[in-house]
Amino acid sequence: MRFIYCPHCGAKLTKKEIGDEGMIPFCERCQVPLWDMFTASIIAAVVNENREVALLRQNYVSKTKFVCVAGIMKIGESAEDAVRREVKEEIGQQVETLEFIKSYPYEKKEMLMLGYKAAVKKQKLALSKEVDCAEWVKYEDALSLLREGSIAWQLVKSVIERDACKTTEIKARNTVAKAKADVVH
Numbered sequence: 001m002r003f004i005y006c007p008h009c010g011a012k013l014t015k016k017e018i019g020d021e022g023m024i025p026f027c028e029r030c031q032v033p034l035w036d037m038f039t040a041s042i043i044a045a046v047v048n049e050n051r052e053v054a055l056l057r058q059n060y061v062s063k064t065k066f067v068c069v070a071g072i073m074k075i076g077e078s079a080e081d082a083v084r085r086e087v088k089e090e091i092g093q094q095v096e097t098l099e100f101i102k103s104y105p106y107e108k109k110e111m112l113m114l115g116y117k118a119a120v121k122k123q124k125l126a127l128s129k130e131v132d133c134a135e136w137v138k139y140e141d142a143l144s145l146l147r148e149g150s151i152a153w154q155l156v157k158s159v160i161e162r163d164a165c166k167t168t169e170i171k172a173r174n175t176v177a178k179a180k181a182d183v184v185h
């Protein structure tokens, strides 16, 4: 949101030069700058030990394409707590570990989405009323169920690629370890 009037007193804003930020909307009466505002939210690729990701569908968003767990952060809540809360509320899973992946500006909705990988131990999905359907989907099938280029698609793609890198690293390390062991014997 870009302010024209002061949300505190209703006065029309002027512009004032603030440090390196340039000319910023300013309320002369309250003596405060009114920075452009956006909503902070989270989006999570919820994955389990079987290389599956939980995808959900909400009819009001799309009847065919799936999305990830996502939600708006509350005032005073950390992004990590918001992920744990939304994962529990929307699909009934307990987050074991969290990894921050990337932030995604969503300009159309004036949002900044903080993207996480949320690892859980697989349990039956228990859906909130907001969610019409949800499924555990194998990594290799996940991207085709998401709208290509969407934030959910970008996040899931990053998580899958990272996991593939890690698997290759572990395999390489095991090969080196085995080679060393073979030399000793």
Ligand SMILES: [Zn+2]
Pocket (backbone or CB within 6 Å): 006, 007, 008, 009, 010, 011, 027, 028, 029, 030, 031
């Ligand atoms: Zn004011």
